[in-house]
Amino acid sequence: MTGQRGMWLGLGGLAGVAVLGGAALWWRQPAPPAAPEPAVAALPRPVTGAPPAAEPEAPRFDVARVGAQGAAVVAGRAAPGAEVSLRDQDRELGRARADARGEFVILPTEPLAPGPHALTLRTRDAAGQERQGSEEVVVLVPDAARPGDAPVAVLLPPPGAAAPPRVLQAAPPAGGGRLNLDVVDYDEAGAMRFAGTAPPGGRLRLYVDQHHAGDAAADAAGRWMLSPQPVPEPGRHTLRVDQIGSQGRVLARLELPFQREAAGVAAVGAVGRMVVQPGHNLWRIARETYGRGIRYTVIQQANADQIRDPARIYPGQVFALPSP
Incomplete structure (x- = not known):
């Protein structure tokens, strides 16, 4: 499976394999560059009174979580008001609109199939300008026949960036199947x-x-x-x-x-306290409470005795919501 930069994700069997938490990442060096085209003198552009249009902000990933059955949650940032599309190569998985702060959350309606995936982002702003994100998240969803395995997600930075790949979700150590x-x-x-x-x-x-x-x-x-x-x-x-x-x-x-809670009782109780309801996640709670989803860590730290994994909160849990 090929991503945008000739990168593969699989399970061993090829030279140049690097093992990460039970999954294997391997890659191919790009082909030598072709001979340069003959230089062409640039023609002067006509001068107009209007400044050049600003290039829309490129979308980027903040969170990518995938469950053992392939259910995914992706969050990130883009130009405020832009329509964001999450894609697995040429297939769209879901879309959402970035809020006034430029934050968005996408919950694909269908789970990711077992195997490797290359997730990218694309946006369209109000003026119709499109922008392809330069980041890529490579995901490996394990086969249901291997219950000890867990999904892996690795963020690949833009080509030429100094930052190394960043693990967004790692497989547990060998001997999984914990309670x-x-x-x-x-x-x-x-x-x-x-x-x-x-x-x-x-x-x-x-x-x-x-x-x-x-x-x-x-x-x-x-x-x-x-x-x-x-x-x-x-x-x-x-x-x-x-x-x-x-x-x-x-x-x-x-x-x-x-x-x-009894039927019909609202999820949010007294100030500084809330009851988690089906469909909630920390990102959405933080966005509704503090205006920014990225502040989910405030809730996580205040409820460390209940939140062992920020990707797993349960209906019925009671969380303290500290003042901003």
Whole structure:
């Protein structure tokens, strides 16, 4: 698979391979430049009273997160008001409009297929001027048959830039399949579910406020799901997930406070406090709270006891929102 600069991302088997967190990056040196064209004298341009039109601001990446099933979140900056298109080579994955600060978030409607991808940005401003971003994010989505693998995303700077490639998302070290909670979800009818990952075949026992809520088992891909019985009442609770060994011994454990809101209750409560609802992410919360998505780190630091990974927040969590 070829990106804009002759770069490939794959899984070993070629000379010149560099291994990064379980995925492999390799590249090809560009071909020698062709013989220079004969010099042509530049003709003087006619003088006009209007200054040359300003070139639109090039779009750039700030965040690129990809889930194990290929669901992606991309955020960045562009000219304020510009329409931003996220592309995988010649295929458009999604689009959004940059706000007054030039920030945008794109959530592709379809997950990325397993394999390598080269993501780029293109914008069109109000005057119809288009601009191709010079950055590229190379992504490797693992095959579902390899549950221990995780997506990798590497930002490639523009050609000739002094900055080295930057890892936006790295695969975990070998021996993955750790116990994780990915979803705490509920609907208006009162149904609720917990879901996450664990070593394939792992036995799990869940507790809500120290009361047994049910048992689950991870499938061959390391995924598990449970609808608790009884369903927790609206209010603040603590969820505990234990991974149980063959003799009943606890092999791994995680605990997470969450709050279930009654149907129709707004996500934002008193000043300085909010309840995460389905569809929320830290970037959007920061943009609505502080006016800039990049300030998601303020929320992350204020709630470090609950946010272990900024890409993973769960409906029902209660976050403190510090003053700007």
